Each structure stands twice: as C-alpha cells, then as structure tokens.
Amino acid sequence: MSDSRPNAEFWLDSLRREGAAFRAALTPETLDSPVPSCPEWNVGQLVAHLGAVYRRHGAHVGRGVTSDPGGAIDPSAAPAGPAVIEWWDESFRLILAALESTDPASPAWNWSIVQDKTAKFWFRRMAHETAVHRWDAQLGAGAALTESIETRLAVDGVDEVLDTWLPSKHDWDPEGQRGVVTLRTTDADAHWAVRLRGVGISLLDTGTVFDDSPHAQSAVSGTASDLLLVLWGRVPLSVLTIEGNPELPRVLIR
Template identity: 30%
Template sequence: MTFQGPDRRLGHDRYCAEILAQTDQLRADLAGADLSATVPTCPDWSLADLARHVGGAHRWAETIVRTRATAFVPQDEVPGVPGPGGEDPAALDAWLAEGARLLTGTLRAAGPEALVWTWTPAGTAGFWARRMVHETLVHRADAALAAGREFAADPEVEADAVDEWLEILGGPAGPVISPKLSGLRAAAGGSIHLHATDAAPETAAEWTIELDGEGFAWSRSHKKATVALRGPMADVLRVFFRRLPADSDRVEVLGDATVLDVWMENVSFG
C-alpha cells in the first residue's frame, strides 16, 4: 500500500488551532439539541454519548502527550475521561471546551516532534494533533446529522482528513484499525477516483486509489478510474467516512459502483 507525492500536512500550529475550532463547532451543533437523540451514523450512541467520546479522546491524547507515555494508556486511568455526572447540557459543554483547551495547550508546549506512544509508527505528539483534529471533524458530521444541522468545514482540513485516513490504511496499523481490509481483493484491478468539485485548485482535492491483490496504492491525482465519486468536499468526505450513503443525491457516482461498494464494505475504523 503506497503513496508517492509531497507531504501537504497543515502544520502543528494549524492543527492545534483546528482542535479548538472543530470543538467549538461541535459545541455549536450540540447547543439546544436533544442530547438523548440517537446518532444515525453511530446508532449505539446518543448525542451525549458522542460528546463524551470526543471529549474523552481529547483528555486521553492530552495525558499521553503530557506524560510522554511510552506505552498504551488505558482510558480508565485518565482523570476526567467519563465527563460530568448527570445530564446538564451546560456542564457537558464546559467539559468539552476545557478538554480541547487542555489538549491544545499540552500539544503546543510539547511541539510536534516530542516522542510519545502512538498506535502508528509515527511516535510523536504531532500525530495526536492531527488525529484529534480529524477525530473531532468526523464526529462533527455525526452530530450535525443527528441534530439536523448543516455540516461544513474548511476544504483544506477536509482534504487532509482524507489524506490521513489513506495514510493510516496504507500503513502497518491499517489491518488492525480496519480488520476487513483484506476484503479489498474482491475488487483487485479496479480503481476509485475521488473528486471534490468545489475545492480551490491549491487544495488539490482529487485522489486516485488503485486496488491490487495485496492492497492499494493512492495518489493525489486526476486519472481515469473504474469508478468516480464526485461532489462537494464535505459530501465526498462524508461518503468516504461512511457518514453519507454513496447513492445520496448530494454526490455523483460514475462508472462501476461495485468497486466503490467493495471499498466501503471493507474499510472502516474498528
């Protein structure tokens, strides 16, 4: 599973700022919503559960970076991870905001090269800065759907989320994070083109994924593919992260849709 091309990561300072920005937008989506409502894209969760998941992840990552952990840290050993007791929306909102501030402060103090435990070979605080941006971003999409709000983000951030996901899948952690990844063999010889139709040229929001018997290779490119997924960047992102069905009228699928179906059936977090 390979990629050839320049690194276009957003930079540590930008990731730190985006953790705060994405959390603030999540909080806005939750404000006034029924926190007991089921999240359609995470049906085991209510909106309150989703908020606690994101806030707990922030505190977990903050502890890993602050303590310079060299091994996995169980979440139940991290103070504050469960969130506030009771059902008070104001307390949950304040807890979310506090966790994002704590995480951002710790990441900024550590810098991107600080050595810490990660579940990929990266082994640096910079991994957690980027990961927590996209963890929050994708769960914002979940929250917006459940709360009946529109979802949008900076296309540059959304494109980086696609990059990060492909990097994770193509790395040593891929088969662990996505246990059915070997099922991509069913579409060997096929290819997928992702095209964000509303992104500025400098964002380069196009990707080609080529499947083979061993896995896949990917590039940021405009190429003829077996199947193409086209639409606004926010909607391409949501389809790619299984937050929007590929047959939604918000996107367009051109070519052999079965190849995209195989990808969607075999690629997921957990």
C-alpha cells in the same frame, strides 16, 4: 494524493474552530436526541466519547516518549445528564493545553504502522476527530443543514483516511475486489488513486495508474467535505459522482 500540506498550526487552528462549533451545537435539551450518523449513540454519548478521546490523548501526547501509554478511551468516566457538557468543556481545554505546550516534532506514541512517532500525528488526528464529530453533533441536535467541513481540512482528512487509516487497518477487507478507484475533489486541486488487490489495498502515486488495467476501474468525484464524509460512512455514496464500476468505492468506506 493532495497537494495540500497542512502543518501543526493549521491543525490546531482547525481544532479550536471545530471544537467551538461542536460546543455550539450542544444544549441540555438535545442530549437524549439520537445521532443518525452514529446510530449507537445519542448526543450525550457522543459528547462523552469525544471528551474521553481528548482526555486519553491529552494525557500522553506530551510525555516525550514513543512507548504505548496503555489504558483506553473511557466514556463511562463522563457524568450523566447536562453535567457532561461542562465535563466536555474541561476535556477540550485539556487537549488544547496539551497540544499548545507540545513541540509537534517531539517523540510521541501513536497507533499507526506507517506514520512517524511524533506529536504531530495527534495535532492532525484531533482536528479530524473533532470535525467529523462536530458534523455528527449538528445532525443530532436537529440542525436543518449541517455545516460542511472546511475544504482544506477535508482534503487533508481524505489524505488521513487513505495514508494512515488504510495501511493501519489490518482487517480492511477488499471483499475480493480488484481494480483501481480514483477520487477527485471538485472544489480543490486534489486527487488520489487506490488499488484494490483482492486481498489488500494500496494507495498509489497517480503516475502508476494505467488506463489499460485488466481489472475494473472507478472514478469518484465530489466536494472534499462530501468525499470525507462518505469515507467515514456519514453520508451515502450517492452524494458523489461515480463513473465506472459502482461497487469498488464501497470498499473504501470505513
């Protein structure tokens, strides 16, 4: 696990920054451009998706209850053509207003099976949703070099994949693999260990990892941004340094 302990203020600041960078990548001329990291979408569809995410979660985060709000993310509600950019602008204002007016400790529904049912979940989730899709938008807009994700935010993003998505994803199939994968950042003091159990996956306290394990082991290292983007399937595993079994880390890619 990482030693970073971001809070709601950090996530809200990150959301503002990443949202502004996402918006800066948009022009009417690039809306039809494909998004290589999300091959099912063009830039306009990416904009519609993120705006729909904001509207869906902005509508329920401040209710003060943990019951499922129902409904679904609905990108089809977005207008076609360049008008989708203004629609996204309004969506972004809505999520910011919802979070800024909500106590992070107040009750709020979320889909996780392990995290507390408080609004804090959505401060974190919206920051990371925006950061990864900002990277997608820059890539789709034809940026010569997409900007990496800020180190502290990326470290927390790896945390989120492993401490929230991993235990909540019931269909996460370890493909029969058994062993331990350790991950370490080269630009921050952060590390994680994941045990593949053949039929499931566990995030470990690194003190429980034994060098004499009879099963395969793999050590993965890279910048926090690269680790996060690999886990989200945005960049190939080859951008990381891998020691040991090269197949084990593939199981962790979302």
